[in-house]
Amino acid sequence: MEKYFDVSYIVESVPMLIPFLKVTLMVAGLSVLFGTILGFILAAMKIGNSKIAKKIAYGYTTILRCTPSIVLLFLTYYGIPAIADNFGVNLNDIDKAVFVVITFSLQFAAVMSEVIRTSYESIDRGQFEAAVCVGLSNTQAYWRIILPQAFVVALPNFGNSLLELMKEGALAYTIGLIDIMGKAELIIAGNYNTHALEIYLALAVIYWILSIAIEQLFLKLEKVFSKGKQVITTT
């Protein structure tokens, strides 16, 4: 009789899952890219002087942060084609990955706008004043003095948000995207819904390795960029 738990399923499913890692990474990567760009714009709106821009940016952040990822995913997946349809554009054949990227870009932007705003505000304004006093332009003062320091402050939170995004990304299988999560579901279905535990374990192992790699990368980055932040022992 077949065992209920069979390790060989884990070993066999890993190589089947790995090729779909690139879908997971691509979706996450694009979401981080677009989300960070939009996050910068939102943070600038929050920091700037325009009251309307501030309201819009904060309102956006609140709404997006209060919407569960899976709800937002369905809203974009069904909502965008519905709106497009009103204008006579047919989006039914568009790749599902596009909706996933849109969803997580919107969500990541809300998170990043707060990460960027708080790290910017953590740098004492006095350094900006000192910079313009020694003859730097406003732009030079931002790029050479404020942003490099804000970047170091933002790094751990950025890494954290990125990990979060990658894991949330697993929800994309619900609209039928075949990333590693989607592939795992397919493998289980192919086994007539048996040995699901082994497949999910294989999936978890892949996520763990990926997460640890990202975590380590950010720790390294933080070390490299934090000159002047920690006391450096001099001989």
Place this chain on the structure above:
Amino acid sequence: MMLEITNIHKSFGENEILKGVDLKIEKGDVVVILGPSGSGKTTLLRCINFLEKADQGHAIFGDIDVNLKTASKKAIHGIRQKIAFVFQNYNLFNNKTALENVTEGLVIGRKIAKAEANEIGKKALDKVGLSEKYNAYPIELSGGQQQRVGIARAVALNPDIILFDEPTSALDPELVGEVLTVMKQIAKEGTTMLVVTHEMSFAKDVANRVIFMDAGVVVEEGSPKDIFVKPKEERTRKFLKRVLPEDYIFYI
């Protein structure tokens, strides 16, 4: 006349901080501004350098003649090239070493070649007694050392005037001396200085002119002797009595 400011006004909301201050500074002057907290000393300094925008006022600075309220970006940049500023909280660039702090303004602000800027920067740090600390980051320095880097950063720019905004107020008492010593030294070298401070000894020993401000106006000004020994105004007398020991007159 090197710097002449007339009728400068500045309010923050309802609160009028400067109510029409005039100021004249000659080359080589060491002018100390005294006054109680909230009298507008710091705001005056910040308005001269456009860190705050005055509501009204006029400045003649060498060949530049500007309205302090409507000054163009170019005029502001031009004036800032002539002025250096030393901050109460040092405001060093935390991501840069002591030497980089000094050379940043030379290389980026003044477009001086890096090698030459390094030479100037090292000389400035030597002058303030930090020859050992070229490559130290601000966090590795004591408050007194940080403020000396701040002064080196100002001196290296070779400005027409250095503004000091309470340069020793944030320091531990035992570190005040080293900063004052450096300030005295650069004053002796003929640097034009405008200093807001609560250090009466510095005002007495180094200044050639003392201005007493209160409630947004200049109450009186004169030589240190005039102000400390025979102040004309009641407000000045009261202030000095508060900040100096009873027998202050014997210190002069």
